Amino acid sequence: MPLGTLDRTPPPFFRQGPSALTQLAFCTAVAIFLMVADAKLKLTQPARAVMALAMHPVERALLAPVDAWDVAGDYLRGTQRAMDAENLARQQLVQQAERLSRAAQLQAENERLRKLLELRPALTVSSLAAEVLYEAPDPFSRRVVIDRGSRDGVKLASPVINDAGVLGQVTRVYTLSSEVTLLNDKDAAIPVLNTRTQQRNAAFGAADGSGMELRFLAANADVKVGDLMATSGLDGVYPAGLPVAKVSKVERRGDTSFASVTLAPVAQADSARHVLVLAPLEAFEATRAEAETAAASAAAVEANIKSAKRAEAKEARAAKAAASKAAKEGEGAR
Numbered sequence: 001m002p003l004g005t006l007d008r009t010p011p012p013f014f015r016q017g018p019s020a021l022t023q024l025a026f027c028t029a030v031a032i033f034l035m036v037a038d039a040k041l042k043l044t045q046p047a048r049a050v051m052a053l054a055m056h057p058v059e060r061a062l063l064a065p066v067d068a069w070d071v072a073g074d075y076l077r078g079t080q081r082a083m084d085a086e087n088l089a090r091q092q093l094v095q096q097a098e099r100l101s102r103a104a105q106l107q108a109e110n111e112r113l114r115k116l117l118e119l120r121p122a123l124t125v126s127s128l129a130a131e132v133l134y135e136a137p138d139p140f141s142r143r144v145v146i147d148r149g150s151r152d153g154v155k156l157a158s159p160v161i162n163d164a165g166v167l168g169q170v171t172r173v174y175t176l177s178s179e180v181t182l183l184n185d186k187d188a189a190i191p192v193l194n195t196r197t198q199q200r201n202a203a204f205g206a207a208d209g210s211g212m213e214l215r216f217l218a219a220n221a222d223v224k225v226g227d228l229m230a231t232s233g234l235d236g237v238y239p240a241g242l243p244v245a246k247v248s249k250v251e252r253r254g255d256t257s258f259a260s261v262t263l264a265p266v267a268q269a270d271s272a273r274h275v276l277v278l279a280p281l282e283a284f285e286a287t288r289a290e291a292e293t294a295a296a297s298a299a300a301v302e303a304n305i306k307s308a309k310r311a312e313a314k315e316a317r318a319a320k321a322a323a324s325k326a327a328k329e330g331e332g333a334r
Contacts, residue, residue: 112163112274125239128152128277130160133177142185142209144168144269148277149176157237159278165243165266166190166231167275178277182269183244184209192229192244197222200232203245203263212245212263219252219259229263237280243267 018026037043116129128148136143148154150173158170160180168188172179181188188205192214199222203212217223227247233240245263252259 109273116163116274116276125281126279128154130154130178130275130277132272132275136179141187142182142205142269143171144180144182144272146178146180146275146277147176149174149178151175154178154277155280157280159238159242159280160275161242161278162267162272162275164268165245166238167267167269167272169237170277180275183265183267184211184269188212190238190244191232191235193232193240194223195228195230196224197227199223200234201229203229206262211248212265214261214263215258217259217261219257221259223247223250223259223261225250228266233281235281239278239281 130146130148133145133147136145146160154170154173156170156173160167160170166183168180168182168185169190170178171181183190183203183205185205186207186209190203191200192203193200201214201217204215206213214223225247229244229246231238231240231242231244243266245265247261248264249262250259251261
């Protein structure tokens with residue numbers, strides 16, 4: 001007989017226990033009872049407390065890897081945040097340092113500009129504000145380039161000063177820029193006056209470009225370290241009284257009849273940023289002479305006009321008097 005035709009259903013005699021429906025009904029009743037007992041009668045609270053106490057170590061043991069993972073993640077994230085915050089703080093510190101340096105530079109420029117503005121009204125010659133662009137690339141001379149040229153009215157041989165004193169002289173003029181030869185250039189020369197002794201001399205640039213010197217000064221001349229040399233105004237270029245240099249060293253040797261006097265310019269060319277370009281004194285004098293001549297001519301013309309008016313008025317009065325006299329004579333004759 002084939003195995004597929006066998007009845008595998010157990011006989012009713014071997015069935016044991018309640019049916020599935022009975023088990024379902026029983027379990028449902030027990031569940032409802034437990035819920036009511038837990039909600040109303042609080043009968044399962046002690047059992048729950050005992051079960052929670054017993055399961056607490058197991059829960060902690062199971063949560064330990066999760067807590068360790070969270071702690072490690074928080075540590076790594078915290079380290080990254082700390083590094084990011086440090087980088088941001090460094091960047092802000094660099095920015096603040098840059099702003100601080102720029103603020104110090106702007107403050108120094110502001111002080112120099114204030115000094116220039118206070119100096120500008122005191123000058124009797126016309127002046128033009130300029131800014132130093134760069135130093136001339138010639139290694140054998142000391143020159144700087146400014147941002148003013150012939151278009152702005154800069155003329156050849158114009159003196160250039162800053163808030164400390166004389167800086168140099170314009171030696172080349174272009175359309176939009178000009179070259180200024182500094183006082184410590186080997187080819188520079190300027191007439192000076194010792195403000196203490198009122199002795200005049202000429203200061204020349206040193207051969208090595210480090211400073212200035214007084215040449216052909218007698219060995220017994222009254223000159224001391226610290227004496228201030230100012231412009232004498234005799235050359236027709238520089239206005240009188242502008243600070244030029246201070247005596248830094250005096251050497252008197254017995255083998256020569258001249259003293260070696262070294263000067264230190266009061267205007268530091270390396271730190272000069274804003275300068276004033278002055279009109280040459282001879283141009284100012286010529287302009288003033290032209291103005292005086294024009295004023296004199298205008299005064300002469302005005303005097304001639306006034307004299308002509310007075311003559312016309314005198315002639316009018318004479319004609320009026322003659323007419324009045326003739327009228328009186330005619331009445332007497334009648």
